[in-house]
Amino acid sequence: MNMGHLLEVNDLVMHFKIQDGWVEAVDHVTFHVDEGETLGVVGESGCGKTTTAYAITQLLPRNAFIKGGSIKFKGKDLTEFVNDDGTIDIFNQAIRDIRWDQISIIFQGAMDALNPVYRVGDQIEEAIMAHTDSLPGLIDDEFREKFAGMRVEEREIARYRIEKLYDIVNLNRDRIDHYPHEYSGGMKQRALIAMALALRPDFIIADEPTTALDVITSYKILKEIKRIQEEHNQSMMMISHDISRVAEMSNRMAVMYAGRIAETARTTDLFCDAQHPYTIGLINSIPTILGTKEEMKDRLKGIPGSPPPLVNPPKGCRFHPRCKYMKDKCKKYSPKPAEVGPDHLVWCWKADAENRGHEWK
Ligand SMILES: Nc1ncnc2c1ncn2[C@@H]1O[C@H](COP(=O)(O)OP(=O)(O)O)[C@@H](O)[C@H]1O
Numbered sequence: 001m002n003m004g005h006l007l008e009v010n011d012l013v014m015h016f017k018i019q020d021g022w023v024e025a026v027d028h029v030t031f032h033v034d035e036g037e038t039l040g041v042v043g044e045s046g047c048g049k050t051t052t053a054y055a056i057t058q059l060l061p062r063n064a065f066i067k068g069g070s071i072k073f074k075g076k077d078l079t080e081f082v083n084d085d086g087t088i089d090i091f092n093q094a095i096r097d098i099r100w101d102q103i104s105i106i107f108q109g110a111m112d113a114l115n116p117v118y119r120v121g122d123q124i125e126e127a128i129m130a131h132t133d134s135l136p137g138l139i140d141d142e143f144r145e146k147f148a149g150m151r152v153e154e155r156e157i158a159r160y161r162i163e164k165l166y167d168i169v170n171l172n173r174d175r176i177d178h179y180p181h182e183y184s185g186g187m188k189q190r191a192l193i194a195m196a197l198a199l200r201p202d203f204i205i206a207d208e209p210t211t212a213l214d215v216i217t218s219y220k221i222l223k224e225i226k227r228i229q230e231e232h233n234q235s236m237m238m239i240s241h242d243i244s245r246v247a248e249m250s251n252r253m254a255v256m257y258a259g260r261i262a263e264t265a266r267t268t269d270l271f272c273d274a275q276h277p278y279t280i281g282l283i284n285s286i287p288t289i290l291g292t293k294e295e296m297k298d299r300l301k302g303i304p305g306s307p308p309p310l311v312n313p314p315k316g317c318r319f320h321p322r323c324k325y326m327k328d329k330c331k332k333y334s335p336k337p338a339e340v341g342p343d344h345l346v347w348c349w350k351a352d353a354e355n356r357g358h359e360w361k
């Protein structure tokens with residue numbers, strides 16, 4: 001067992017109960033994130049990326065059931081905090097203490113994540129004030145100098161921190177007391193990043209942080225996130241449906257398909273030596289300005305078909321109905337992870353066979 005991982009998700013199963021059955025949204029998911037590392041999580045819409053992120057922080061609705069596996073953060077299994085039947089204990093203090101303080105989320109869809117009736121700064125302040133234990137850690141030399149000899153209220157520390165945060169995410173401090181409707185989309189997204197950074201968490205989950213924004217704003221904000229994260233040596237999980245957006249930001253990648261992991265590898269290995277037919281399809285569907293017109297056409301074809309519903313998903317490998325290499329075995333049995341290189345796992349029978357020197361027939 002590797003002791004070094006900051007976050008280690010192992011064989012995690014999290015299903016949603018619905019009227020006529022179960023949505024198998026997170027099914028035997030295994031991955032890890034090391035200190036200072038960015039893991040890019042990619043896959044088509046509906047493949048369980050957001051659900052996986054929320055399972056880690058246990059921000060789950062009442063119909064969510066954690067049915068198995070573990071989520072170890074700094075060695076502590078967070079699934080110990082769920083109720084006996086697998087539902088989430090929303091009042092559990094231990095997980096609340098960890099959330100925002102040690103693990104924070106930049107939510108998908110910045111537009112709805114801020115409450116329209118409160119000033120943005122007040123909303124960040126509220127998040128900070130929920131963790132007053134962490135306030136002393138936010139005091140720096142500049143603060144000590146500024147308030148030397150004065151009695152300082154907790155709120156003043158929070159306020160000072162918010163000013164610093166606005167500098168970090170490149171928002172004007174004048175904006176702190178404005179309402180969300182006075183912010184542009186890009187500014188709201190920056191404010192949410194500020195909120196996620198507020199308590200200096202060791203681990204940040206960014207769930208499609210720039211999907212709603214135009215390409216140029218998106219590029220600027222992603223660069224900003226990367227800069228902050230590297231400066232503070234924070235670890236990160238960067239979720240996107242767009243493999244090309246996260247590739248340059250990630251040291252490693254996890255490709256998800258239909259509630260499962262298809263492949264995990266260092267980013268360079270994933271691009272040079274992708275093994276799962278789904279990963280290969282994703283990479284081939286990245287538009288490129290290089291190459292001939294004919295090559296372009298061929299590339300943009302992508303992967304025929306669409307992801308399956310997660311209520312009664314396909315048996316065996318969930319990708320088999322779309323896979324051109326599919327054999328009987330793939331219809332019957334879920335693939336076990338094959339280690340095809342250092343830190344490179346592939347959930348595919350074909351890759352498994354070829355890795356062991358067998359021809360796939
Ligand atoms: N509260 C819920 N109840 C039932 N099904 C849900 C709920 N939330 C999400 N799902 C389903 O879980 C699956 C995974 O969704 P999600 O994690 O949002 O995917 P992604 O973030 O990759 O687009 C989808 O099939 C979605 O419809």
Ligand SMILES: [Mg+2]
Pocket residue numbers: 049050051108207208
């Ligand atoms: Mg999502």
